[in-house]
Amino acid sequence: MEAPGNSRAARAEKALTMKLHLIDYAVIALYCTFVLSVGAALKKHMRTSVDFFLSGRRIPAWVTGLAFISANLGALEVMGMAASGAKYGMLTSHFYWVGAIPAMIFVGLFMMPFYYGSRARSVPEYLRLRFDEKTRAFNAFTFAVMTVLASGINMYAMAIVFRLMLGWSIHTTILLSAAVVLAYTVLGGLTSSIYNEVLQFFLIVLGILPMAVLGMMDAGGWPGLAARLPPGFTRTWSTLGSATENPMGVEWFGIVMGLGFVLSFGYWCTDFLVVQRAMAARDMTAAQKTPLIAALPKMFIPFIVIVPGMVAWAILPRELFMVDGQVQHNLALPLMLAHYYPPGMLGVGITALLASFMSGMAGNVTAFNTVWTYDIYQSYIRRDAPDRHYLMMGRIATVAGVLISVGAAYLALQFSNIMDYLQLIFSFVNAPLLATFLLGMFSKRTTPNGAFWGLTSGTAAAALHFHAVRRELVHYSSDMAANFYGAIYAWAVCFVLTLLISFFTQPRAEAELVGLVYSLTEKPSYKRLPWLNRPATLALLVAVLTILLNWIYR
Amino acid sequence: MTDSTPELDIRWPIGLLFAAIGALLAVYGALNPTEAQRHGLNLNLDWGAVMFLFGAGLVWGAWRAGRKQP
Numbered sequence: 327m328e329a330p331g332n333s334r335a336a337r338a339e340k341a342l343t344m345k346l347h348l349i350d351y352a353v354i355a356l357y358c359t360f361v362l363s364v365g366a367a368l369k370k371h372m373r374t375s376v377d378f379f380l381s382g383r384r385i386p387a388w389v390t391g392l393a394f395i396s397a398n399l400g401a402l403e404v405m406g407m408a409a410s411g412a413k414y415g416m417l418t419s420h421f422y423w424v425g426a427i428p429a430m431i432f433v434g435l436f437m438m439p440f441y442y443g444s445r446a447r448s449v450p451e452y453l454r455l456r457f458d459e460k461t462r463a464f465n466a467f468t469f470a471v472m473t474v475l476a477s478g479i480n481m482y483a484m485a486i487v488f489r490l491m492l493g494w495s496i497h498t499t500i501l502l503s504a505a506v507v508l509a510y511t512v513l514g515g516l517t518s519s520i521y522n523e524v525l526q527f528f529l530i531v532l533g534i535l536p537m538a539v540l541g542m543m544d545a546g547g548w549p550g551l552a553a554r555l556p557p558g559f560t561r562t563w564s565t566l567g568s569a570t571e572n573p574m575g576v577e578w579f580g581i582v583m584g585l586g587f588v589l590s591f592g593y594w595c596t597d598f599l600v601v602q603r604a605m606a607a608r609d610m611t612a613a614q615k616t617p618l619i620a621a622l623p624k625m626f627i628p629f630i631v632i633v634p635g636m637v638a639w640a641i642l643p644r645e646l647f648m649v650d651g652q653v654q655h656n657l658a659l660p661l662m663l664a665h666y667y668p669p670g671m672l673g674v675g676i677t678a679l680l681a682s683f684m685s686g687m688a689g690n691v692t693a694f695n696t697v698w699t700y701d702i703y704q705s706y707i708r709r710d711a712p713d714r715h716y717l718m719m720g721r722i723a724t725v726a727g728v729l730i731s732v733g734a735a736y737l738a739l740q741f742s743n744i745m746d747y748l749q750l751i752f753s754f755v756n757a758p759l760l761a762t763f764l765l766g767m768f769s770k771r772t773t774p775n776g777a778f779w780g781l782t783s784g785t786a787a788a789a790l791h792f793h794a795v796r797r798e799l800v801h802y803s804s805d806m807a808a809n810f811y812g813a814i815y816a817w818a819v820c821f822v823l824t825l826l827i828s829f830f831t832q833p834r835a836e837a838e839l840v841g842l843v844y845s846l847t848e849k850p851s852y853k854r855l856p857w858l859n860r861p862a863t864l865a866l867l868v869a870v871l872t873i874l875l876n877w878i879y880r
Numbered sequence: 881m882t883d884s885t886p887e888l889d890i891r892w893p894i895g896l897l898f899a900a901i902g903a904l905l906a907v908y909g910a911l912n913p914t915e916a917q918r919h920g921l922n923l924n925l926d927w928g929a930v931m932f933l934f935g936a937g938l939v940w941g942a943w944r945a946g947r948k949q950p
Contacts, residue, residue, distance in 0.1 A: 349908050353901055360897045367888050389890055525894050532898070532934065536927050540918050670908045670924040674901065674931075 344491055344664050350673030357677045358506055361525070361684075365510030365518045375716040378515035379696040380447060380606050385517070387612035389524055391619025394603040395627075396523035398426075399530060400686030401679045402483055404631050408659035411628075411635025412647075414573050415559030416879055418635075419628040423562070424586040427621050427872045429594035431865045434617040437595055438604060439850055440767050442613035444841050447605070449598040450701040456766045456842045457834075458774035459705070464781060465759065466701035469598060470694055472755065474727055477690035478734020484683035485735065491660050492676070500735050503680075507687045508728040512721050516606055516696070519688040523603075526681040527623070533678030534630050537666045541637035551633075554640035563880040575804030584810025588817040592756035596763050599693045610850050614861040621868045625875060631659075638662045687731060695723035757813040758784025758820035765824050770836060770843045776828030784820025791815050889945060895938030902932025 372378045385393075410418040446452040450469065454462035484503060485496040510518045545551040552560040558572065565572035566581060576584075594600060594617070604616035638658040639647075646661055647653050663675045699720045708715070762781045765772040791812040794800045802808040840846050852860040909924025917923075 349904070352904060356897065356900055356904070360893055364888070364893045367893075371888070521888075521890050521893065524890060525897065528894060528898065528934075532927075532931055536923060543919055666918065668918075668923060670905050671927060674905070674927075677901075 344660075344672060344676075346492060346673065346676065347669035349670045350676060353670075353673030354677050354680065357529075357681060361506065361510055361522055361681075364521050365513035368514030368517050368521075371517070372513075372515050372717070375699070375713050375720060376447075377517075378717050378720045379692075379699065380602070381515070381517040381520060383606060384608045385520060385606045385612075387607055387615040387619055389520060390603050390607045390612065390616040392527045392623070393520040393523040393606075394600055394616050395620035395624050396527040396530075396685060397600050397603055397689045399527065399627070399682065400480060400689075401487070401682035402480060402686065404530060404534075404679070404682055405487070405656060405659045407628075407631040408635035408638070408662070409655040409657075411632035412639040412658040413635075413655040415555060415636055416562050416628075416632065417565070417572060417574050418632045419562055419875075419879065420581050420585060422624060422628050423872055423876050424581060425590040426594065427625055427868060428586060429590040430617040430621040430624065431868055432591065433595040433601075433604075434614050434621075434861060435865050436844075437763070437767060438614045438617070439610065439847065440842060440844075441601060441605060442607070442610050443847065443850075447700050448697055449596060449601055450697060452842075453762075453766075453777075454701075454705075456839070457772075457777045461762070461774065461778045461781060462701060462705075464778065466697050466705075468755065468785075470697050470702065473599065473690040473694040473697070474730045475734050477687045477694070477727070477731035479738055480683060480686045480690070481731055481735035482738035484680075485739075487660070487679070487683075491663075496739065500732060503684055503687065504728050504732050507684050507691065508725065511688050511691055511695075511728075512724050515720065515724075516602065516692045519685070519692040520603060520606060522681070522688060523685045526678070526685045529674070529678040529681045531623075531630060533674045534634065536671065537662050537675070538630055538634045538637070540666050541634055541641070541662060545637050545640050551636060551640055555636060559636065561880065562876060569803045569807065574806055575802070576807045576810060580807055580810040584807075584814050588757045588760060588813040589810065592758075592760035592813065592817070596756050596759045598697060599689055602693055602696065611852070611855070611859075611861065614850070615864060618861060618864040618868055621872075625868070625872055634659065634662050638665075687728075691724055691727040691731065694727040695720050698723045698727070755785060755788065757788060757816040761817050761821035761824060765821065765828070766843070768844045769828075770839055770845055771828055771833050772824060773828040773831040773833045775831040776824045776826075779827050780820045780822075780824025783823045784816045787819035788812055788816035889942040891938040891942035891945075895935045895940075895942060898931050898935030899939060900935070902928045902930070902935055904928070906932060 371382075374382070376382055407418060407421070410421075441449075441452060444452055444455055446455055448466075450462045450466035453465050481500050481503060485494075485499040488494040488499050489496055510522065514521070542548070542551065545554060548560070558565040563578070566576070566578040569575050569577045569580075600617075604613045607613040607616050635655070635658040638661055639655075642661055642665065644653075647655065647657055649657070663672065667675050699716055703719055703723075704711075704716060758781055761784060762777050765780075766777060791800070795802065795808045795812070800808075802811065836846060852862070857863055905924045905928025907928075909922050909926070909928055913922055913925070
């Protein structure tokens, strides 16, 4: 006779393991065929390095906007947010309504005029124009290393998820996905990556929406869902008075300052992976609208990714979440797919996850090849080569980026703990960079030496805080609180030191800073546009809707 | 200002893909009506039709934009 524990484990495994049918494989094959065809169709249009790295700066705003949000809507995010929904409930929506939208409004209205107007080809290049070579080098090298490692982690996570759900071999998943991503990014460059990100956005929405709707029907609508979950699970603000009152272990200050300001602004305003999408826009108006258009669907994503996680926790037997005697909230989305989708729709759901993983890799690889070619190769290895040489180097860097990512994925297989640490470190590396950008863009007095030493000290402070937490020299009520406060300290160290050092060192001449600093730059005028088409109007609409959502689910 | 890039209107590949997936799902759902019943809905047939219409709408938009260009 089977032991009860074994029986529960077997039931959980059965609930999670999905058997794909011919129809599901047909959907996956259709997706792969279209992705490769798009790359092949775009190849003949990749004539210059700007075509390859920045899509020739001619993509319309609605496309760059959807790519801007999709670059951040990878499968890790989708599955992670569903897991957080199951674990923390609607508190998770702070990652959108506090931790994303305000920063997207800010970067669209106030930072994009400098990124796009300066004609910089990358975030590190803006740092060179505003400060000097050493600050650019520091950012370019750290970003290049981070992106290929992030791509590898993404690949590793995909292989693990598909082995768990479908029993696919880890090696086959890694190598096949790498081959597909390599083919379409080498052929079509950033345009190919952006097109696939838009495709992935619609796949995620259309692939997961029916599951969310069916789940809500089964839960008895919003009131039924609230009744089935622990108290406060469907609220966003009412439990944030103290860290002990909510499952996240964070109070409102940590959410607003750590997540809402430092981490969020640090990511959305300075990470080249997302900023690159706006730089590919066809003109300044489109560049400014890119994050604002992205914010509109972004604010409703919680209903597609967080709510299914809450539904899973509310209606599925708890034993299905148990693995080796421990609750695994990460299973929320796969369990919902297995529970609701028959053959056919299951293929669509799996394709949506596959597309998210692959476009996550492609996004990192296209950001890497641009920074490598423009900010490292052209700056330090071969400065004055003809443009076609840099186009070829971009393709070589793409191949190298994918190969290093595969290596990083296998490294993660060997040392998964190292990858956990790295992923956490990535999350606060952008925090000090935010201080550098704010002081650089909005104060002409900030000096190159102040920026460089402030940035390196802020990054060092983040690493020190991280190790202090790991060695239990500093205590927080949750890992999330530690992450938020680590970011706040890193930002504050960078901000204060940059100010102090700038006070004692020589700023650049004002004539050199025109177009790079707020007070010395002519603001874009939109009087020629109808008021409905102006970025500020769109920003106002986004802000009002976000405040409303926060109020409704308070 | 048009909605497409000069090289390839993105609505073509996305529209064609969703139209193809939607049609495939709808036909499969029609042939296997009992397999996908949820809340009285034939999920493959009904959602396949939605996806097909979405894809067809994008293709129609791309085709119209292509005709307008000189």
